[in-house]
Structures are given as C-alpha cells and as structure tokens.
Amino acid sequence: MYTEDNITRSKEICKNYLIFLDNHIDDVIAGRKMEFLEINEIASELAISHTHLTDVVKLEMGNHPCYFYDLKIIDRAKEMLVHSQLPIAKIAAALTYDPSNFSKFFKKWTGVTPGHFRQNFLES
Template sequence: MAASRPAPQPTADVAAWRPGVRGVVEVFHAHFTEYAYPMHVHDAWTLLIVDDGAVRYDLDRHEHGTPHDTVSLLPPHVPHNGSPATPDGFRKRVLYLDASVLGEELIGPAVDGPDLRDPLLRRRVGQLHAALARPGDEFEAGSRLTLIGERLRGHLRGTDRVRADRRDPVLARRLRELLDGRLVEGVTLDEAAGLLQAHPAHLVRAFSGAYGIAPHQYLTARRIDRARRLLLDGCPAGEAAVAAGFYDQAHLTRHFRKLVGVTPGRYGARRPGRDSSGPDGVRPAPAGPA
C-alpha cells in the first residue's frame, strides 16, 4: 500500500517596510494559506489588492470578498477580520495610508462600499507598489499616490469619473523649470506643490497635459541624459549614477536599460572604426596574399 503524502504545511511569507513617501505608513506584502485575521482595527486606511486567491472579511458586520480584479479600501477605526476564501490561500499587497490622505469624512462611504471594481485604479495601485519597492523612485511613488488618492475620493464621493483639471501651461512650465534646476538633488511632490503653490494632483495633471509625460518620467529621462554624457566622458557607472541624481548604480542601471536598451557598462563601449580585437581598439586590416 502506497504511503500517504504528507499534508502541505501552512504558508506564511511576508515582507514589510516603511518607505520614504509621505502618506504611506507601511507597505505589507503577504502570502498566507491558512492564517485568519481576528477582528481588529487600524488607525490608517488599508488599501488592499489580491494577486492570487481571494480573501473574505467582515467589515461593520457585513461580509465582503476581494477577487483579484478589485481594490479594497478599509477605513481606519472600523473593525474587520480576514481569512482565505480559496484552498490555496491568498497573496496580497497592502498599503497603510495615513488617515489624512483621504480624511475622516469619507469613512462612512468606505464602510458602505469598500470593494472597488476599477481596472485603472487597480493598475495604478500595482504601479505604486512597484515604485515603493525601488529605492530612489520616491518622486514617482508620490506622484502615483496623489492620483490614486484623487481617484479614491472620486469613488467615495459617488463620482466614478474624476474631472480632469483645466490645462495650466504656466504651472507646467514652472514645474519643468523646478525639475531642471533640481535635477541632481531632486524634489518631492509635496515640496514642489509648496514652492509652486498648487495642489499635488493639479501639478501632475497640468504637467502631463502640457508635455505628454508624467513629471517623474521627465525627471528620470533628464537624469539619463546627464548620465549618458558622463559615461561618454569616461566616468565610471557608479560615479555617474550619483552625479546624475540616481540613488545608486543599480537605480541607474534599471532605468538606463529601460530607456536606452543596454546597461551603462555597455553604453559607449564600442564606436565606429574601433574594435577590441586590436591593442588600440582598431581592428587590424586583413592580411593580403603571400
């Protein structure tokens, strides 16, 4: 008689950190197969997406679920629990947002409708998680969080469509000048909003509407241009990364490969008329007939 296979062991795999982005109290990624949360509360907004499986939970004595195509927003100070809704458990990504990000006046609407079916919002939350996991991309994360907060407020206030801001080319130009002037040291979105006396969401939308590119994408592209010039001048990649405003060489390499198609180490390594086969980099002429 064949021996029975051992029962699979419960899985509990988590990662948690506090990013340097204002408004995000904690990032929490977890894979659970059997763990069930008891009733508890948070003092922050809980923004939850499920990548595999599903979670069932009770909020204010009403049962809810989180299929993978939804975004769940649980308000602060309201008790809730959570348990796997599928045999294989669930894999989730959670952002705990400072209570000020959305405001206490929206707690009631969130209790009434915590699960939001919005593909664009779902995609933006995933992009924010990716940015928060990359040191050096705090400006991108702040921009994405601003637009997510704006869209969440639209849902909670009963307006599915967020009204686009009117074009503001003057504000867009002022932000571009600020980014150009702070290319290396950088600037946070909140700092830019304070300096330019504009709401962060309006800043992002005005810039994107004027130039067809988000502010964080513009800043990264300018920094890549600076790094390219430094590399062609013979600057080592690690030094070029810092001099161009990147967090470190890995940060530069990730964006450089995405925008240029090669790593910084390979960029400029070959030039027309030069080849590594000769001692001075010049390909020797083929020998003629004896």
C-alpha cells in the same frame, strides 16, 4: 472649462516645472542638494498642489510629471557618460543611485546598460 488664461497658466506651470527640474538635477549632481525631491515637494516649491501639477502636466504634455523627471535624469546620465571619464559608479552616486539600481533604471529607459551606452558612443 479652460479659458485662454488657464491655457496660458497651464503652459507656464509646465515651463516652470521643466526649468525647476533642470536646476534641481544640477543641484543634486553638484552636491548642493543631497537627494531628489518628490513630485509633491516640487509642487510645493512651485506654489501649487501636487494634484494640480499632475493634472496640468498630463493635460499639456501627455504624461505624468514623473515621466519627465525620469527622462531628464536619463538625459543628464547620458551626457555624463559621454562627456566625462567618471566611472559609472560615480555617475550613479552623483545621481543618488547605487550602481545596480542605476543600471536597471538606465536600461529600462534606453534598452542598454550604462556601460554599453558609453561603449557604443565611443565606437561610433
């Protein structure tokens, strides 16, 4: 059973997770980290178990931690597509994807390819 302390701690875990993701994605894009961490590695960095992180994020936020991880990567990809002149292949590489897999990942989340996303933004 959740007490008020548990609810507060749960919200704190979710907040810390999302902040960690933002910082970690920044580190990967800037080249300070060479690859994205797995969820279990992130949990370890947050000093909690993988299972606890997963359970808390699902309970508090309604989805698995991977959902929010992917969503933040997509949001950063959108920013890079809109606010930079970098070729899509370079954006894919900065996000540790090969261009083909990046396009598939991006389209799965947005319904359009990165190229179409950029073009639609420029035309609007």
